[in-house]
Amino acid sequence: MSWLDRVRDQAEELRHARDLMESSRSAEACLIFERVVNTTDDPYSRAEALLQRLSAILNLGRTAEYTRAVERAFDAARDLPEPYLHGHLHALAALAAHNQGALDRCVTHLVRGARALGSVDDPDRQTAWGWHDLAMAYSYLSFHGYALGAIERARRLGVGAGIPEETFAAPGIRLRNAVALDHHGDSDGCLRVLRDVGGDLERFVTAGTASRLRPSSRAAYGYALARQAALGAAPDRPAVPEFDPGWLLGNGGDSARTRDMRQLGGACLAIAGGRSAEALARLETVHVSAETLGAAEHARLSSLAYAGVGDHAAAHRADRYAFRLATQRNDRLRDVYVDGIAARIEHEEMRREAARYEGEALTDPLTGLPNRRRLERYVAAMVSRGERAVLGVCDIDGFRAVNDRHGHRCGDLVLQRIAGVVNRVMRRGDFVARYGGDEFVVVLPGAGMIEATEVGRRIRAAVAAEEWETLIPGSSVGVSVGFAEMQGSGVGRQDVLGAAVARADRARTRAGTEGTAER
Secondary structure, three states, rough: OOHHHHHHOOHHHHHOOOOOOOOHHHHHHHHHHHHHHOOOOOOOHHHHHHHHHHHHHHHHHHHHHHHHHHHHHHHHOOOOOOHHHHHHHHHHHHHHHHHHOOOHHHHHHHHHHHHHOOOOOOOOOHHHHHHHHHHHHHHOOOOOHHHHHHHHHHEEEEEEEEOHHHHHHHHHHHHHHHHHHHHHHHHHHEEEEEEEHHHHHHHHHHHHHHOOOOOOHHHHHHHHHHHHHHHOOOOOOOHHHHHHHHHHHHHHOOOOHHHHHHHHHHHHHHHHHOOOOHHHHHHHHOOOOOHHHHHHHHHHHHHHHHHHOOOOOHHHHHHHHHHHHHHHHHHHHHHHHHHHHHHHHHHHHHHHHHHHOOOOOOEEEOOOEEEEHHHHHHHHHHHHHHOOOOEEEEEOOOOOHHHHHHHHHHHHHHHHHHHHHHHHHOOOEEEEEEEEEOOEEEEEEOOOOHHHHHHHHHHHHHHHOOOOOOOOOEEEEEEEEEEEEEOOOOOOOHHHHHHHHHHHHHHHHHHHOOOEEEO
């Protein structure tokens, strides 16, 4: 049974809305999806409506709604064991994370999406669309090889399900590959790919099937032709609308990406027509997303326009700037890769540490740190031995704002990263536990307040040095730390622990983000 066979309530309305989506009428489709969500009791219909609504919101570029739309769709899918649903949802969540600048989340969703879609037992039309959206996400992240592999799977599945070849021609994927080559200085390679894209369009026109192209594909073909012309290599083709870049761009649907290509395409056509001053004027007023064709595309077109008016010094500066913007993406991707490896190593180290304690659930499942129960046992053992120690309370500053703005999944990622940072900077033999919520407790055996102050400084500095922008764009994270000496001998372990936590927390509150120590 395919996914759509399980969707029974308001199935016709959902099919109609999906048809609108394929015709690049996302605003109309979004209204239908919202109506279904508000009126259905069927979990499959609700999940399908929220999945497709997320896709519509992405098409329309309604960035302020991305986080909430992703959360609602995941919540609806949580209890439905359908690989296609989860794979397609991860593909769309990857697109949302990419547009929000959260590359580590984007890569995570890509991996999970590919695994889920690859495990579908009986792939069908909807699975093909899932691979299509996964290919788009790969493409926006500049993983062009993965994007081409995913779109080829979408095309094969689509043909088997009766979807016309033109639907999954995906000129936008190859277009982004082409401009990325140009941004890195390989204009010849860019032209080769653009000629291939134009050749596909010519094949469809000759076969009489160009009318079946999706509007978003028309926009991509239009920009490919305009960009080729801006590089001075426009081929001679019949003067018909299907080969007219302006007509193709003007009939590309209502998506945010089409609007961006329409604006930049106007500058390309002005450059190609010898009106470079007009192109510069256009480029000064356009506001497009850096994700549509890469952050460097605006600067690269400016370089071509400056060269057209004879200002070669300005053209050179713009080219250097374009190249710098293009390489920044590669640097950020390397950072995500390195951070991911580091996080896995930290997680494995914490798991090995937690594995020493058997019998009861003594580990916090989210962070891998010892939990409050394990902390109570640890403190009780120290008290029974009469050992000296300092206890510290670490509280995350701005954590509620992270949850409110980015959602609880991002909040969980912040907790995991803080846990890794705190665990990493502690001295050998120190004890770290998650106390609850966004509070962590550290125990420093044999330490005094001087050592504790230095440990608190290291914790705050390490948290401040983390690259939070890629995980929670536009939000900041810090920690407040307070310490107190543990007092008591032979009394209840919870009494000693509770008293020390209370005094350390008062010290933390008084000192704010600077930390303090209380005797």
